[in-house]
Amino acid sequence: MHTSTPVGAPSALAPEQNTTRSARAGGEPAGDRLQGLLARLGEVRSDWQLQEVRDLFALPFADLIFHAQRVHRANFDPNEVQVSTLLSIKTGACPEDCAYCSQSVRFQTGLKAEPLMDLEQVLEKARAAKANGATRFCMGAAYRSPKPKQLKQIAQMIAGVRALGMETCATLGMLTPEQARELKDAGLDYYNHNLDTSEAFYGQIITTRTYQDRLQTLQAVREAGIKVCCGGILGMGESELDRAQLLHTLATLPQHPESVPINQLMQVPGTPLEGAPAPAALDFVRTIAVARLLMPRSHVRLSAGRSEMSDETQALCFLAGANSIFYGEKLLTTENPDEHHDRELFERLGLRPAPLAHCEPAVEPGQPSVRKPDEPGARDERSGTGGLTAG
Numbered sequence: 001m002h003t004s005t006p007v008g009a010p011s012a013l014a015p016e017q018n019t020t021r022s023a024r025a026g027g028e029p030a031g032d033r034l035q036g037l038l039a040r041l042g043e044v045r046s047d048w049q050l051q052e053v054r055d056l057f058a059l060p061f062a063d064l065i066f067h068a069q070r071v072h073r074a075n076f077d078p079n080e081v082q083v084s085t086l087l088s089i090k091t092g093a094c095p096e097d098c099a100y101c102s103q104s105v106r107f108q109t110g111l112k113a114e115p116l117m118d119l120e121q122v123l124e125k126a127r128a129a130k131a132n133g134a135t136r137f138c139m140g141a142a143y144r145s146p147k148p149k150q151l152k153q154i155a156q157m158i159a160g161v162r163a164l165g166m167e168t169c170a171t172l173g174m175l176t177p178e179q180a181r182e183l184k185d186a187g188l189d190y191y192n193h194n195l196d197t198s199e200a201f202y203g204q205i206i207t208t209r210t211y212q213d214r215l216q217t218l219q220a221v222r223e224a225g226i227k228v229c230c231g232g233i234l235g236m237g238e239s240e241l242d243r244a245q246l247l248h249t250l251a252t253l254p255q256h257p258e259s260v261p262i263n264q265l266m267q268v269p270g271t272p273l274e275g276a277p278a279p280a281a282l283d284f285v286r287t288i289a290v291a292r293l294l295m296p297r298s299h300v301r302l303s304a305g306r307s308e309m310s311d312e313t314q315a316l317c318f319l320a321g322a323n324s325i326f327y328g329e330k331l332l333t334t335e336n337p338d339e340h341h342d343r344e345l346f347e348r349l350g351l352r353p354a355p356l357a358h359c360e361p362a363v364e365p366g367q368p369s370v371r372k373p374d375e376p377g378a379r380d381e382r383s384g385t386g387g388l389t390a391g
């Protein structure tokens with residue numbers, strides 16, 4: 001049954017209850033504008049207007065989740081979740097000053113720095129991740145940008161993980177176009193490089209590189225033919241406008257990132273962001289839903305911060321269109337829910353890990369093609385295979 005508030009219908013809420021919603025959006029969306037926006041949901045667009053993003057944030061929660069769910073179901077099996085495992089292959093001593101990070105050499109976090117791991121150590125971890133049901137293995141190194149010798153060693157790791165039949169992902173800092181091509185040649189499928197927050201707020205979080213630097217690396221990665229994993233962090237003191245601007249930037253890239261991690265800040269003692277107020281759970285869910293609507297064919301990933309979330313919040317995130325998680329006890333250097341708990345949660349929610357073949361978007365994002373949720377060819381629910389308990 002269609003549960004959405006009809007456009008232009010009077011709100012059931014008392015005026016004072018509507019105040020927050022109106023103020024958040026910078027004014028109640030005009031009926032026509034909202035109607036036009038809702039009619040186009042499901043399209044893969046790169047021409048989003050910031051006001052449209054704000055209008056989505058301002059939707060009544062039930063409407064937002066309804067639209068996110070129907071767009072999600074049109075593009076993905078709603079009960080499948082792509083599962084990645086992340087390994088820190090080089091830890092700490094990073095020269096950058098990201099205010100949230102335990103690995104910056106500038107903050108006293110007590111983290112023990114570790115050099116680049118050996119090839120065989122990495123492959124051993126990858127085999128274990130595969131045995132636990134992960135289809136993608138992400139390798140993270142705390143660099144501003146990798147040196148040539150480091151890049152060669154990491155290229156060998158990528159080739160080795162690929163040979164295990166897993167998808168590969170790396171996050172190594174800034175890359176030149178040549179470095180991106182070298183990684184592509186080694187078999188790299190995805191490169192993670194987050195924008196973190198809005199351009200306006202970025203300077204309050206990181207001063208050692210610019211937003212433009214980030215965008216240039218994303219462009220180098222895309223041009224090398226590597227899929228892009230790019231998202232942000234909530235809970236750094238940003239406003240809802242910053243969140244809208246971040247998602248607007250991601251959704252107006254020439255091609256949507258195939259993977260969009262939405263993190264909740266994991267507060268690390270000793271970092272400047274220790275003590276920052278956590279985002280309200282419903283605001284986090286709202287951000288997931290808006291990301292789903294803006295980038296209908298991208299995997300929206302629940303990343304760092306899951307250990308701080310209740311099972312109910314995670315369930316709402318899946319309902320809002322999140323369909324990828326990191327699985328494993330550590331996320332680089334911060335805690336992740338334990339694997340047993342994740343298995344149990346998947347079972348309780350009837351979720352399945354997506355098999356490798358299902359991990360690709362049905363159609364490359366960025367295409368002007370339109371497949372609306374109710375259109376023929378929209379994806380139906382279908383049974384999947386496997387279980388998180390595999391292995």
Ligand code: SF4
Nearest residue numbers: 094096098101104142
């Ligand atoms: S987030 Fe990455 S670049 Fe920033 S300090 Fe941490 S390891 Fe370095």
